[in-house]
Amino acid sequence: MYDWRTGRSCIFKNHAHLVFVTKYRREVFTAEMLERTRDIIAETCKQMDCELLEFGGEHNHIHLMVAIHPKVSVSNLVGKLKGKSSYMLRREFWERIKTMLWGNHFWSPSYCVVSCGGATLEVIKQYIEEQNAPPSEQAVQRSKALTKTNLPPA
Numbered sequence: 588m589y590d591w592r593t594g595r596s597c598i599f600k601n602h603a604h605l606v607f608v609t610k611y612r613r614e615v616f617t618a619e620m621l622e623r624t625r626d627i628i629a630e631t632c633k634q635m636d637c638e639l640l641e642f643g644g645e646h647n648h649i650h651l652m653v654a655i656h657p658k659v660s661v662s663n664l665v666g667k668l669k670g671k672s673s674y675m676l677r678r679e680f681w682e683r684i685k686t687m688l689w690g691n692h693f694w695s696p697s698y699c700v701v702s703c704g705g706a707t708l709e710v711i712k713q714y715i716e717e718q719n720a721p722p723s724e725q726a727v728q729r730s731k732a733l734t735k736t737n738l739p740p741a
Contacts, residue, residue, distance in 0.1 A: 637656055
């Protein structure tokens, strides 16, 4: 469903599910504010060579699924997303926000991040365990012996 992306020296599909909560879990968001937040987040992701894939929210938190370029750390991306959205939302919706939040804080300082992909951890673990390992010396000798005895006469 989501395409592979390429960088200068890599190919990747890094998706993260992020959850940001408003300070004190105050129910600040309106439908209009959520729509504006989505636009701000999408623009910021693009500026950081990332991509906003999904966005949703409720009165006191938002959920994002972001394709993250390998050169960008998750913590750096989160800092930029929360910082810019906080600044813009407080500037544009100050009349609503000032009664619910105070100081220069819009978001809680914490966040949730969960990596997401198409395979479960069990499938990936099994895949790694089942990689072809080089044969042991004993297996090589056994294979050579079997090959010599099964060769047709010349």
